[in-house]
Amino acid sequence: MIAVHGSVLAQEIEIESPNIAYSAIYPILIVFGVALVGVLVEAFAPRPRRYVVQTVLAAAGLGLAFVGTVLVAGDLPETQNGLARGGIEAEGALAVDGPTLFIWGAILLLSFFSVLLFAERRLESGVTAFAGQAAALPGTEAEREASTRGLEHTEVFPLMLFAVGGMMLFPASNDLLTMFVALEVLSFPLYLLCGLARRRRLLSQEAAVKYFLLGAFASGFFLYGIALVYGYAGTVTLAGIDGAITNRVGGDGLLLAGIGLMAVGLLFKIGAAPFHAWTPDVYQGAPTAVTGFMAACTKVAAFGALLRVFYVAFGGAQWNWMPMMWIVAALTMGVGCVLTLTQTDVKRMLAYSSIAHAGFLLTGFVGVQAATRDSDDMTSLVAVMFYLLAYGFTTLGAFAVVTVVRDSSGEATHLSRWAGLGKQSPVLAGVFALFMLAFLGLPATSGFMAKWAVFTSAWAGDAQLLVIIAVLASVITAFVYIRVIVLMFFADPVGEGPTVAMPSVLTVVTIAAGVVVTVALGVAPQPVLDLAHQAGEFVR
Amino acid sequence: MPLLFPLVVAALLFAIGVYGVLGRRNAVLVLMGVELMLNAVNLNLVAFDAYLRDVLHGGQVLTLYVIAVAAAEVGLGLAIVLVVFRGHGHIDADRMRDLADRDAVDDAIAAESAGESAAPSRSGVAGADPEPVAVTAAVES
Amino acid sequence: MDLYLPILGLAVLGAGFAVVTIVTSALVGPKRYNRAKLDSYECGIEPTPQPAGGGRFPVKYYITAMMFIVFDIEIVFLFPWAVAFDSMGIFALVEMVLFIATVFLAYAYVWRRGGLEWD
Numbered sequence: 001m002i003a004v005h006g007s008v009l010a011q012e013i014e015i016e017s018p019n020i021a022y023s024a025i026y027p028i029l030i031v032f033g034v035a036l037v038g039v040l041v042e043a044f045a046p047r048p049r050r051y052v053v054q055t056v057l058a059a060a061g062l063g064l065a066f067v068g069t070v071l072v073a074g075d076l077p078e079t080q081n082g083l084a085r086g087g088i089e090a091e092g093a094l095a096v097d098g099p100t101l102f103i104w105g106a107i108l109l110l111s112f113f114s115v116l117l118f119a120e121r122r123l124e125s126g127v128t129a130f131a132g133q134a135a136a137l138p139g140t141e142a143e144r145e146a147s148t149r150g151l152e153h154t155e156v157f158p159l160m161l162f163a164v165g166g167m168m169l170f171p172a173s174n175d176l177l178t179m180f181v182a183l184e185v186l187s188f189p190l191y192l193l194c195g196l197a198r199r200r201r202l203l204s205q206e207a208a209v210k211y212f213l214l215g216a217f218a219s220g221f222f223l224y225g226i227a228l229v230y231g232y233a234g235t236v237t238l239a240g241i242d243g244a245i246t247n248r249v250g251g252d253g254l255l256l257a258g259i260g261l262m263a264v265g266l267l268f269k270i271g272a273a274p275f276h277a278w279t280p281d282v283y284q285g286a287p288t289a290v291t292g293f294m295a296a297c298t299k300v301a302a303f304g305a306l307l308r309v310f311y312v313a314f315g316g317a318q319w320n321w322m323p324m325m326w327i328v329a330a331l332t333m334g335v336g337c338v339l340t341l342t343q344t345d346v347k348r349m350l351a352y353s354s355i356a357h358a359g360f361l362l363t364g365f366v367g368v369q370a371a372t373r374d375s376d377d378m379t380s381l382v383a384v385m386f387y388l389l390a391y392g393f394t395t396l397g398a399f400a401v402v403t404v405v406r407d408s409s410g411e412a413t414h415l416s417r418w419a420g421l422g423k424q425s426p427v428l429a430g431v432f433a434l435f436m437l438a439f440l441g442l443p444a445t446s447g448f449m450a451k452w453a454v455f456t457s458a459w460a461g462d463a464q465l466l467v468i469i470a471v472l473a474s475v476i477t478a479f480v481y482i483r484v485i486v487l488m489f490f491a492d493p494v495g496e497g498p499t500v501a502m503p504s505v506l507t508v509v510t511i512a513a514g515v516v517v518t519v520a521l522g523v524a525p526q527p528v529l530d531l532a533h534q535a536g537e538f539v540r
Numbered sequence: 541m542p543l544l545f546p547l548v549v550a551a552l553l554f555a556i557g558v559y560g561v562l563g564r565r566n567a568v569l570v571l572m573g574v575e576l577m578l579n580a581v582n583l584n585l586v587a588f589d590a591y592l593r594d595v596l597h598g599g600q601v602l603t604l605y606v607i608a609v610a611a612a613e614v615g616l617g618l619a620i621v622l623v624v625f626r627g628h629g630h631i632d633a634d635r636m637r638d639l640a641d642r643d644a645v646d647d648a649i650a651a652e653s654a655g656e657s658a659a660p661s662r663s664g665v666a667g668a669d670p671e672p673v674a675v676t677a678a679v680e681s
Numbered sequence: 682m683d684l685y686l687p688i689l690g691l692a693v694l695g696a697g698f699a700v701v702t703i704v705t706s707a708l709v710g711p712k713r714y715n716r717a718k719l720d721s722y723e724c725g726i727e728p729t730p731q732p733a734g735g736g737r738f739p740v741k742y743y744i745t746a747m748m749f750i751v752f753d754i755e756i757v758f759l760f761p762w763a764v765a766f767d768s769m770g771i772f773a774l775v776e777m778v779l780f781i782a783t784v785f786l787a788y789a790y791v792w793r794r795g796g797l798e799w800d
Contacts, residue, residue, distance in 0.1 A: 017772035039786050043793035137626055177602050184609045188616055195620060205624045206636045212620050213570050213633065216613055217561050220577035223606065224554060227581045227599075231547075231588040236598045281639040339641070348641075604757050611754035615747045622743060 018091040025089055025096060027068040027104060028172075031165040034061030038158030047151075051128070054157040055119040059112060061161065066108040073101040083371050084537040088174055092237050095174040095308070098535025099381055103171045103304040106389045107297050110396055111164045113510045114293035117400055118156055122504040128152045129287050129403070130196045131204075138201040153196055160293065163189040167297055171304025176226045176236040179305060183222065183265070186301060187215050190294060194286040199410035207285025214278045215268070222265020228258030229313075238313040239540055245316035259314055259321050263328075266309065269302035272328055272362060273335040276355045280343075283351035288411060291347060292399030295354050296392035303361055303388055307381060311368070312538050318368060325366045329466055333359030333473040340480045346402055346413045349480065350395065353439055356477055357391055363470045364454035367461025371537050377460060382532040383453035389528065390438075390446035390521045397514020398435040400507055401428060405498045412498045415484070420493030425500040429488045431515055436481040438518045441474055446521030453529070546587035553580035567621045567631040571614065578610045744796060755784050 022029070034057055041053050076085040076098060086097030094100075121128055130153045132146035166186025173179040195208030230236050232254040233244035245255065268275040283291045314321060336356025343349040364387060367380045405412050405421065405428070412418070422429035438447035451474065455467045521528060553576055560573025582603045589599025625631045762769070762777050791797060 017770065036783060036786050039790050043786075043790040135623060177598070177605060180602070181605055181609065184612070188612060191616060191620065195623065202627050203638055205620070205627050206639055208620050209567060209624045209631075209633070210636065210639070212617055213561070213567060213574070216571070216574040216617065217577075220554075220557065220574055220581070223578060223581045224584070226602070227550075227584040227588065230585065230599055230602070231592075234588075234592045234594060235596075236602065280641065285639045342641075601761070604761065608754050608757050611750050615751040618743065618747055 020091070021087075021089045024072055024087070025094055027065040027072065027108070028094075028165060028168050030061060030065040030068060031108075031161055031168060034058065034064075035158045035161035035165060038161060042155055042158065050154040051119075051121075051152060054154045055115065058115045058118075058157040058161055062108050062112040062115060062164065066105060066112065069101055069104045069108060072096065073098070073105075076101070078536075079539055080537065082536075084539045085535065086539050088239075088539060092174055092239075093178045094169075094172045095238075095312075095539050096172060097537075097539040099304070099307070099385065099538055100172045102385050102532055102535045103300055103388070104168050106300050106385070106392060107164060107167050110296040110300065110392045111160070111167075111293065113396055113513050114289065114297065115157070115160065116506040116510045117289040117292060117396075117403065118160060120289070120403065120503055120507045123403060123406065123501050123507070124198060126150065127198070128154075128156070129198050129289055130156050131198050131201060134196050147198075156193060156196060159189040159193055163193070163293075164297065167301035170301045171308055173305070173308075174238050176229065176238075176241075176309075179309070180219075180223060180226060182305075183219060183269070186298070187219065187269075190290070190298065191215060193290045193293075194282055196290075197285075197287040200285075203285040204287065205285075207282045210285075211278055211282040218265050218268035218275065221261045222268075225258045225261030225263070225265065228254045228261065230258075232258060238309065241313040242316060242540065245314065255317060256320055259317065260324065262309065263321070263324065266302060266306045267328060269298060270306065270358050270361075271299070271355050272358045273332040273355065274328075276332065276335060276358075279355055280339075280348045280351040283354070284345060284347045284413070288347065288399050288403045291350075292396045295350070295399065296396040299354070299358065299361075300388045300392055303365075303384060307365060307384060308538055310365070311370075311381075312540055315368075322366060322368075325362065326463070326466060329359055329362035329366055330469050331359075332356070332362060333470055337473040337477040337480075340477055343480075344415050346415055346418065347399075349415065349484075350398055350402075353477065353480070354395060356473060357387075357395075357439070359473065360451060360454055360470055361387055361391075363458045363463065363466050366466060367454075367458035367463050369457045369461045378453055378457045379533075379537070380457045380461065381537065382529065382535075383450075383457040385532045385535070386453050386521075386525070386529055387450040390450040390517070393514050393517035393521075394435050394438045394446060397511050397518065398432065398439075400510045400514065401432045401435070403507060404428060404501055404503050404511075406501045407496075407498055415487065416494055417498045418484070419487050419491035420497050421500070422489035424493070424497060428500050431511060433485045433488065434515060434518060436484055438522070440478045440481045444519075444522045446518045446525070449522055449525040449529075543587060543591045546583055550580045550584040550587065553577075553583065565632045565634045567624070567633050568618075570633060571617045571621065574617075575610055575614065578606055578613075582606055745799075748791060748796060752784065752788070755780075 038054055038057055041050060041057065045053055076096075077087060078085050079087065084097055086095065086100065088094070089096050118130075119128065123129065127147070127150055132149075132151035132153070133142065134153060136142035136146050163186050166182050166184070166189075169182035170179065170186055173182050191208055191212040194211050195205045197204035226236070229241060232251070233241040235241065235244070264275060268278075271279040283295065286294065310321065310325075333356055336352055336354075336359050340349055340352040340356060343352055361384055364380055364384045367383075369377065369380045369383075371379045371381075402413065403411060405418065407417060421432075434445065438445035441447040441451040451470075455470060458464075458467050458470075557573045557576030557578075557580060560576060561570050562573075564570050564573060585599040585603045585606070588594075589597055589603075592599075621631050624636075628636070758780060759777070762773055766773065
């Protein structure tokens with residue numbers, strides 16, 4: 001059937017070569033290209049050299065892609081009466097517009113610092129925090145041999161680059177096919193990375209299998225949603241779906257079911273309730289560097305894609321999906337902040353806090369405040385993008401701090417072990433306290449500006465009730481963050497107390513970047529807000 | 541043939557897949573459930589493609605991608621499941637509760653299974669480090 | 682209807698071949714039964730599940746199988762290209778070469794890292 005159709009097709013119409021503007025999409029190509037070179041390095045470079053080569057290659061590739069993103073952003077044409085900038089590239093597959101480039105920039109910066117975390121070697125006395133030989137069983141001869149020989153899985157760098165490539169593709173995709181492929185390209189390497197911890201390997205593998213099974217389950221729903229939307233609109237391009245909704249073709253049942261199922265897949269990636277169950281388990285079990293990378297970058301990418309799909313393709317059906325998103329946002333904030341209270345593990349606590357933050361971000365999202373020509377109000381897009389950048393750096397910094405607090409069995413993630421940290425290492429405890437205050441949203445930190453931006457746009461978008469819930473949730477979570485600070489500075493250490501290992505310059509730089517961005521966006525947010533504002537709306 | 545037939549078949553297949561994921565404890569069978577879900581979607585896509593007479597064959601092209609992605613997913617999934625099997629000695633998704641929010645029921649179950657299997661490492665008591673003894677940290681040189 | 686005659690013929694031929702082979706080997710072949718012969722056959726490895734006590738399968742078999750699944754499926758993307766090759770010209774050719782080169786990168790990795798060695 002396919003073949004018959006295809007040959008008829010081939011005779012009837014001459015298929016023209018697609019017009020691909022490489023000048024607009026080369027940042028993605030750089031990332032994927034460097035990832036492929038990384039695979040070659042794994043295949044052909046001698047083992048002792050791989051670590052240095054891979055680290056330099058990954059960092060340089062991400063840096064280069066960031067420069068490329070800035071250059072592309074420099075000459076974006078204005079469209080839609082100056083409300084948006086950019087264009088649709090690669091025959092409608094990718095939308096390279098202001099928001100896309102802002103998100104690319106955020107992802108590339110965050111993943112650059114994640115590479116530094118991945119490459120940290122001093123904390124494990126000369127090897128990375130990833131398994132020497134993932135296939136070897138913990139506690140066996142093969143494992144011991146791998147660790148005495150100092151084996152490392154330097155594959156983590158190409159894997160991470162593939163994930164970054166997928167993350168860049170995800171919010172930029174302008175049709176559902178590209179979006180599905182991007183979702184899987186960003187997910188698959190993450191599933192593997194989760195299971196590669198050097199210490200606590202069984203927990204790490206459990207995290208990997210849980211993340212994989214639930215992720216595959218959620219992407220099944222996402223795909224079913226795509227199929228139903230395709231059945232409704234007869235096309236997979238976002239603009240085509242928007243057109244179909246505007247002209248009210250076909251049955252609404254297909255559309256609504258499709259929107260709902262696609263939302264499941266996207267909300268899963270974001271970690272919104274009731275699709276959040278994987279988040280704490282995976283965040284706790286995965287190697288902390290990977291957790292930081294996931295918490296920061298996946299959230300940015302997935303929110304970018306959620307915004308694009310729901311604003312560009314499903315904007316016309318706004319009144320249909322709005323109630324659903326209201327409930328999800330309220331539920332996410334509720335679950336996130338209540339369950340944060342009960343946690344005794346730092347990584348789990350940060351995971352639940354990330355769920356709560358997903359709820360705040362969703363609050364900004366349901367405001368649906370679009371830009372207009374003559375007002376300079378905060379749009380939902382600007383607010384959410386600013387929040388993502390601020391939250392990404394804070395959370396990456398917080399997980400970087402977690403890698404440094406250790407005892408004899410590795411990272412000391414249990415909260416009771418953190419008691420008295422302030423006496424032992426005031427600087428580190430102070431830094432972590434800063435991150436906690438930013439999560440809380442204290443003025444003069446990035447968290448305050450981010451929450452202010454999101455709540456303003458949501459308030460203007462008639463989501464006042466949700467804003468009130470969000471403020472209440474913030475107050476409840478404040479209790480948790482303050483408790484951690486009190487624990488670190490005013491409690492006596494249990495037993496010997498934790499030791500703060502001195503990391504190499506790589507982790508120090510990452511933590512410093514987190515601190516600088518957290519403070520800078522809190523004190524002087526205007527340049528970044530302006531940048532997000534200039535990015536404009538999504539192109540259609 | 542009316543469009544409804546393939547759609548109903550696809551919906552049923554999808555539902556069977558969902559049941560497989562939710563009802564099965566063995567991770568490989570869960571994986572098979574996921575594959576069933578993806579294939580149900582393929583059927584849906586091809587049916588819509590034929591029904592809509594899509595000139596660009598968006599549905600069929602997407603189906604090809606889904607097939608490829610599903611294969612990659614199986615490869616990856618089996619690798620993860622295999623390594624988990626070798627580490628844990630089982631691939632029972634329900635029994636993987638070293639990472640989980642703990643409450644009284646869990647602790648009771650954990651204590652019970654610890655008594656049965658005489659594995660004192662899996663104490664699972666809230667507050668205790670949930671790390672099993674088998675995960676001895678790699679020996680540093 | 683004439684169009685389907687060859688298919689019908691092929692089906693008859695196939696069925697006939699199967700029947701003839703089985704019947705002939707049953708009539709002509711020597712009959713020496715032993716344990717190995719009565720076992721079920723699974724691609725050259727010990728049938729699963731193995732008797733109690735063993736219960737482990739050779740992992741190498743799974744690696745090969747996984748690799749087969751992953752590489753085998755790439756051909757899916759060659760079909761549409763092959764069908765529309767005439768009308769797509771040099772651009773599609775270059776794209777396909779790039780695609781296959783990418784697949785070969787993965788192959789090179791597997792090969793260099795010993796994924797193809799059975800023992």
